[in-house]
Structure formats: C-alpha cells, structure tokens
Amino acid sequence: MDDVWPYLRRRVVAVLLAVVFAVAGTVGLATADRGIERRSAVVDGVPLEVSRPANATGRLPAVVVAHGLAASRQLMRGFADTLTRRGYAVELVDLTGHGASTRRLPGAGDGQAAEARLDRDLDVAVGHLRAMPWVDGERIGLIGHSMGAAAVVRYATAHPAILATVAISQGPMELTASASRPRDLLLLAGGLEFAGYRDGAAGALRAAYPQGRMGVTYGDPRAGTARRAVLVGGVEHVGVLFSPRTHREVGAWLDASLDHPASGSPGIHPVQRAASAMLLHAAALLSFGAIASAVLGRPSGPEREGRRVPLPLALGVPAVAVVVAVVVMGLIPRGWLPLAVAGPVAGFFGVIGVIGLAAVRLTGRRPGSSYRDGRSRIVAAVVLVALTVVSFAVPAQLGWAHAVPVGPRAWALIPIVACAAVFFGGVEALCDGYGPLAATAIHAWIAAGALAGLCAAVLLGTASSFVLLVAPLLAALLVWQGVQASALRALRAPAWLTAVVGGVLLAWPIAVTMPIA
Structure with missing residues (x-):
C-alpha cells in the first residue's frame, strides 16, 4: 500500500484543483x-454578432470590431464587453x-484581392x-487588430462618415498627411511586440503630425483631426487586446470622438472571458x-521492458x-492544404516524426509490451480523443477562439492530425523504455527543438513570418501534450494511443484557426 498512497494523493490533489478551476x-x-x-446573424456571407446594453433606450453610438489574421470574433469579445457596458452597440465580425x-x-x-474582400x-x-x-x-467607429487594424484604417480613410478609428498593432502602412483621413485615429501597440508594430504606430501618428510623440494627443476630436499613438507596456501581439490600459484608451477615445459622455465609471474586465476559458482548459x-x-485502469504486474x-x-x-x-518545409507547396500556413507546418512536424520512427526502427529496438487487449485500447482511444x-x-x-471546423477546415483536419500523430509517434518511440523523468x-527536448526549428525556418525564409505569431499557441499545445503523454506513459498506454491523442490536440487548433486561403 505504501506505493499507492503517493499515487492517490497526486490524483486527489489534481482532481480537487480541477474542480476549483472548473x-x-x-x-x-x-x-x-x-x-x-x-x-448573431450571417449577412451576405459575413458572420456577425451584435451586442447592446440590456434594456437600452434611444439610439446608441456603434462600433464595428475586426480581428487579426488567424483569429475570430471570439478573441475580440473583450471589447464588446467593455464598450457595451459603456453604452455602445458593438458588432463583432468574422x-x-x-x-x-x-x-x-x-x-x-x-494583396489587392484580399484587401478588396476585407473592405x-x-x-x-x-x-x-x-x-x-x-x-x-x-455615430459609428471602427476597431481593428493586426490585419483587421490595417483593414479598418483603409476603410475609414475611404469613408469619411466613420467618425473614429482604433488601430491596434496595424504595423507599417502608408497614410495620407491629412489628419482627417481617417478621422480621429488612435494607434496602439504592445511594448513587447516586434519593432515593426511599434514603429507602425509611431509612423502613422507622424504621417499627420511629423513631430508627434507617443502618448500625446494631437488635433481636435470635434473636427475629426485627432490622432494619438500609445505603447501599452508589458504586453505582446495578443496580450495587447486584454490590457486594461488598451480598453481605457479605446473607451475614452470613442467617447470623445463619437460625442458619447461616459456614464459613471464602467468596470473594465477585458480578461474575464479568456481567463475563464483558460481555467477550464487547466481543469481539463x-x-x-x-x-x-x-x-x-491502473497498470498491474511488471512490464516487460524493451531495449531502449x-x-x-x-x-x-x-x-x-x-x-x-526546416529544409523540407521550404519545398512543401504552401497550397497543398486550403489553410494558410497549416500545410507547411503540418509537413514540418510530420517529417520530424517520420525520421524519429525510422531511426528507432533502424536500431532494431524492441518496444516494451502492453498488457491491454485490442478492444480496450480502441475504447480508450475514442474516449480520450473525445475528451x-x-x-x-x-x-x-466560449472564451477566445472559434473552435468548430467549418467548410474545407473539416477535411483539412484529417491530414493535419495524421502529420501531428506521426510527430508524436516519433516522440514516443524515442522516449520508450526510459523512466518518467x-x-x-x-x-x-524534441518539443523545444521543433519550436526552434520553426523560428529558424522563418529566419531562413522557408516559412511564413506569421509562424512567429502562432508560436506561443504551438508552444502551449506542446506543453499540454507533454503533460498528457506523461500521464499515459505512467498508465502504460500504447504509444500509438498517446500519438493519436497528441495528434488531435495539436491539429485541432491549427485547423480551426488558420485562415481559409
């Protein structure tokens, strides 16, 4: 019994924490x-979600919110929460x-075709x-992030009826020297973002006000000539969307530009949805x-060890x-899957897995035996994949991303899962026979090497620079699977089961977030 109690204690503590987080x-x-x-509605093929204050009366000023590349309206819901409670009608767009x-x-x-579609x-x-x-x-304003920021600036420049524009992390782009095109432009960037995003905010300010300094407002919001650029400290490309300072700046800017006096001091809770979703992820x-x-079931009896x-x-x-x-990634046709970035990234992981499996096979290593019958393995695989x-x-x-495969995403999921499962199959083959630690x-080591390889591929030009922006998501998924793989190894689950579970975990977010291209 002495060896059972530590095992039970760990499980009990983990489950109790999971309940609290859930x-x-x-x-x-x-x-x-x-x-x-x-x-929610779909208008001319564009999915939209409109929010307004409950029991609102009168006609409300309104804001359209556009997300960035590989995101969705769910990531921008914090702005709807903040501004709706401030008395605005807010429309999120996919x-x-x-x-x-x-x-x-x-x-x-x-390119121009993409810009026309976004317009x-x-x-x-x-x-x-x-x-x-x-x-x-x-009284309508626009908010955009990254790709969406460039889109709203471009749209507002061509449509003077848009009274206010907020561009978050728009990057470098050409603007006219007129301070009223677009009208009342607020530019935000995270202090930890790449230099291009920070420089883009400063450059857009100085296009109208050449001596403009960050954090200072220039022009007159009543005349539509106001412009302000702000670096939000301590946050990166996604974190800037959840910073309280970002939301305070946006609320104050729209109040002034859309002539909407702030009522009281509305609470700002930009992270409530995303943080709650993260707690559910942690609970799972x-x-x-x-x-x-x-x-x-707990493994019983000694395991026959293979040669590691x-x-x-x-x-x-x-x-x-x-x-x-990294070399092969540059040879993979970027259009072999209908999802931007996903094809080369999936191929990258698949190549690593194939080489790992082949190397293990060439050593003649015999894997350790599994004590479970075929039926129990299949049932376990179905249950754990579903989980x-x-x-x-x-x-x-519910909290931060659209997670349901639609259109070509559904079939693209299959080859991405296959490549990811091969990657984790290679990982398990190399780990087999070693102790838990x-x-x-x-x-x-393998996960960190894969992330480093993706970054190297960007620097060498064999992968899109967008890979750097999704690297934090990939890192989180690899850590997530590392924890799950450790649990399955402790239970002597077959290596293929661990690989399939990991393949689905890594592939699903890639398939549902990368843009259809």
Whole structure:
C-alpha cells in the first residue's frame, strides 16, 4: 500500500484543483454576459454578432470590431464587453476565411484581392449596423487588430462618415498627411511586440503630425483631426487586446470622438472571458490523468521492458530531424492544404516524426509490451480523443477562439492530425523504455527543438513570418501534450494511443484557426 498512497494523493490533489478551476471558469463565463444582449446573424456571407446594453433606450453610438489574421470574433469579445457596458452597440465580425466564415481569403490576407474582400466585409458589417433602428447611424467607429487594424484604417480613410478609428498593432502602412483621413485615429501597440508594430504606430501618428510623440494627443476630436499613438507596456501581439490600459484608451477615445459622455465609471474586465476559458482548459488538463486512469485502469504486474534507444540517439536524432524538416518545409507547396500556413507546418512536424520512427526502427529496438487487449485500447482511444477535443474546443469557443471546423477546415483536419500523430509517434518511440523523468526530458527536448526549428525556418525564409505569431499557441499545445503523454506513459498506454491523442490536440487548433486561403 505504501506505493499507492503517493499515487492517490497526486490524483486527489489534481482532481480537487480541477474542480476549483472548473467552477471558477464556469462562473466567470456565466456572468460575462450580465447586462448585455447579443444577437448573431450571417449577412451576405459575413458572420456577425451584435451586442447592446440590456434594456437600452434611444439610439446608441456603434462600433464595428475586426480581428487579426488567424483569429475570430471570439478573441475580440473583450471589447464588446467593455464598450457595451459603456453604452455602445458593438458588432463583432468574422472576416473572410476566419471563424465561422467559409469563404476563401485571397493571398492569405496579402494583396489587392484580399484587401478588396476585407473592405467588402466591413462594408457589409457597417451597413448592417447602421440599418438597426436602435443605432445612431451618424455615430459609428471602427476597431481593428493586426490585419483587421490595417483593414479598418483603409476603410475609414475611404469613408469619411466613420467618425473614429482604433488601430491596434496595424504595423507599417502608408497614410495620407491629412489628419482627417481617417478621422480621429488612435494607434496602439504592445511594448513587447516586434519593432515593426511599434514603429507602425509611431509612423502613422507622424504621417499627420511629423513631430508627434507617443502618448500625446494631437488635433481636435470635434473636427475629426485627432490622432494619438500609445505603447501599452508589458504586453505582446495578443496580450495587447486584454490590457486594461488598451480598453481605457479605446473607451475614452470613442467617447470623445463619437460625442458619447461616459456614464459613471464602467468596470473594465477585458480578461474575464479568456481567463475563464483558460481555467477550464487547466481543469481539463489536471483531470486528464484521473480520467485516463479510470478508462485504462491502473497498470498491474511488471512490464516487460524493451531495449531502449541509446540516449545520444534519443537526443541527436531529433536535432537532425529538425534540420531536415526546416529544409523540407521550404519545398512543401504552401497550397497543398486550403489553410494558410497549416500545410507547411503540418509537413514540418510530420517529417520530424517520420525520421524519429525510422531511426528507432533502424536500431532494431524492441518496444516494451502492453498488457491491454485490442478492444480496450480502441475504447480508450475514442474516449480520450473525445475528451481532448472537448477540453480544447468548448472553452475556446466560449472564451477566445472559434473552435468548430467549418467548410474545407473539416477535411483539412484529417491530414493535419495524421502529420501531428506521426510527430508524436516519433516522440514516443524515442522516449520508450526510459523512466518518467528521462522520458519527460526527451519529450521536452524534441518539443523545444521543433519550436526552434520553426523560428529558424522563418529566419531562413522557408516559412511564413506569421509562424512567429502562432508560436506561443504551438508552444502551449506542446506543453499540454507533454503533460498528457506523461500521464499515459505512467498508465502504460500504447504509444500509438498517446500519438493519436497528441495528434488531435495539436491539429485541432491549427485547423480551426488558420485562415481559409
């Protein structure tokens, strides 16, 4: 019994923490809509979500909010929460190729065709919002992030009826020297973003006011000539969306530009939805071991050990595989999947996995035996894959990302899962036969090497620079799978089961977030 108690204690502590996180996350999401009415619609193929204050009277000033590349309206809901409670009607839009949109975005967002498509999306959104009887069509502003920021600046420049524009992390772009084109422009960038985004905010300010300094407002909001650029300290490309300072700046700017006196001091809770979703993700991760144990049962009896790969090979093979994968990544046709970036990234992981599996096979290593019958393995795989999908998709859909495959995403998911599963199959083959700590270290070594390889591929020009922006998501998913893999190894789950579960976990977010292109 002495060896059972530590095992039970760990499980009990993990489950108790999971319950606490799950309750806190559920309460956070359940209260996020307090005082807000929401309506969803698809207008001319553009998915939209409109929110307004509950029991609002009179005609409200309104704001259209556009997300960035590989995001969706869910990521921007914090602005709807903040501004709706401030007395605005807010419309979130899924731009072409993103979220619930099934249309293809030309050039993955680059080029005139893509710009025209995004301009049309904004035109549809503004027209839909302006037609609502409880919206003051003469007081409309725009907010955009990254790709969406460039789109709203471009649209507002061409449409003087837009009274205010907020561009968050728009990057470098050409603007006219007129301070009123677009009218009342607020520029924000995170202090930890790449220099191009910070310089883009400063450059857009100085296009109208050559001596302009960050953090100083120039011009007159009543005349439409106001312009201000702000660096939000301590946040990066996504974190800037959830900074309280970002929301305070946006609220004050729109109040002045849209002639909307602030009523009292509305609370700012930009992270409530996303943080609540993250708590649910954490609860799922903490409870995974206990659920896997219930499905698989605790291993009993000694395991017949196979001959493990020598440690120099277990560490050296992945390093070689990453180098080869970086080279191959540049040869993979970027359009072999209908999702921008996803094809080369999936191929990159697949190549690493194939080399790992081949190296293990060439050593003649015999894997350790598994004590479970075929039927129990299949049942466990179905249950754990379903659990993994739900653990990611449900909190993400409610809190920060569209997580339901639509259009060509559904079939693109299959080859991405296959490549990711091969990658994790190679990881498990190299870890097989090692103790828990050593296997975890090898897993972490391979994951870190893969991330470093992706960054190197960007620097060498064999991968899109956008990979750098999704690297934090990939890193989080690799850590997530590392925890799950450790739990499954402790339960002596077959390596293929661990690979399939990991493949689905890594592939699902890639398939549902990368734009249809």
